[in-house]
Amino acid sequence: MQSILKLIRWKNLIMIALVQLLIKYALFEPFGVTITLNGIGISVLILATLCLAAAGNIINDIYDVETDLVNKPERVIVGKTISEKTAYNLFFALNIIGVGLGFYLSHVVGKSPFFTLFVIISALLYIYASYLKQLPFIGNIVISALVALSLIIVSIFDLLPAITPSNKEAQLTFFKIVLDYALFAFIINLIREMVKDMEDIDGDYKAQMNTLPIAIGRDRANKIIFILSLIPIVAVIFYITNFLYKQEIAVAYFLILVVAPLIYISIKLFSAKTKKEYSHISIILKLVMLFGMLSMLLYPLILK
Structure with a gap:
């Protein structure tokens, strides 16, 4: 069981579930927004998302064995x-459950075309692991877009089906807030x-993958990451002001909890060289993501 939990990356799954619960119960519920999903509905959505994410983690590990043996x-x-x-059996089972739950939920909210979202997510996670991950930058963008979608999907199922001419403005306001968080993620x-x-x-090079640092060199890739690291700093400061x-x-x-760690990350990236330094930066980025999402708990103060 412990090996299965590690394989599906249970800590990451908890993070996804936490963020989706925060959107539902820290953003939507306290402000009387017209919603579609009850407690069972949001539970089904979370379970469907987690099943697909877990399946994605499994197929990723299957294809990454060669690189992971080095890294x-x-x-x-x-x-x-x-x-x-x-591992393959778990991958197929979780995909079937996730897509099946998505099919059920789409019909419950009366928006059966929404079901295609779960099919697209499932397909993209497989394509990412088997092919896109090896391409410079494209794989990074696709997996990051899927992370953002794990936030937006709550609005799609909870807000959009409940839009009426009278509440459209309020619904779209909260949809835009979630979209801001999704862009941050x-x-x-x-x-x-x-x-x-x-x-x-090192492992990616041995496995003949063509990631960005392999395609353009470590120094150039590091400069691009450093420049990108400035974007969330500017965006969050703009949001604050x-x-x-x-x-x-x-x-x-x-x-x-957000700007200071981001500045620290940029400083570290400017001179990062070793595997240990990049590992440290990765951990701090994960914490920034967590604290960024937890800021939803502040919205009773912000919107009072």
């Missing part, structure tokens, strides 16, 4: 504690994926 041999699970056949994850490519360059400047607690939260 992190102590973390290799497929072929060691879990056979490749068992996209850029932070994009930077982190590129940092991981720098960290894993335009929307939060009257809320001292919210301003302090964002400056201390």
Whole structure:
């Protein structure tokens, strides 16, 4: 069981579930927004998302065995504690459950075409692991877009089916808030994926993958990541100065737990060279993502 939990990356799955719950119960519910999903509905959506994400993690590990044997041999699970056949069976089972739950939920909210989202997510996760991950930058963008979609999908199923002419403005306001968070998740994850490519360059090179640092060289790739790391700093400061400047607690939260770590990351990226340094930056980026998402709890203060 422990090996299966590691294979599906249970900590990442908890993060996804937490963010989706925050959107539902920290953003939508407290402000009386017209919603579609009840407790069971949001549970089904979360379970469907987690099944597809877990399946994506499994297929990623299956295709990454060769690179992981070089980059992190102590973390290799497929072929060691879990056979490749068992991993594939889990991958197919989780995909079937995830897509099946998505089909059910789409009909419950009366928007059957929404079902195609789950099919697209499932297909993209497989294509990413088997092919796109080997391409410079494209794979990073695709997986980051899927991370952003895990936030937007809550709005798609909870807000959009409940839109009427009378509540359209309020619904779209909260949809835009979620979209802002999704864009934040996209850029932070994009930077982190590129940092991981720098960290894993030796194994990726041996496996003949063509990630960005392999395609254009370490130094050029590092400069691009450094420039990208400035974008969320500027974006969050813009957000603070335009929307939060009257809320001292919210301003302090964002400056201390989001902006300061982002500046630290940029400084570290400017001179990063070793695998250990990139691993450290990756961990800080994960924390920034967590604190960024937890800021949804501040919205009773921000929108009061």
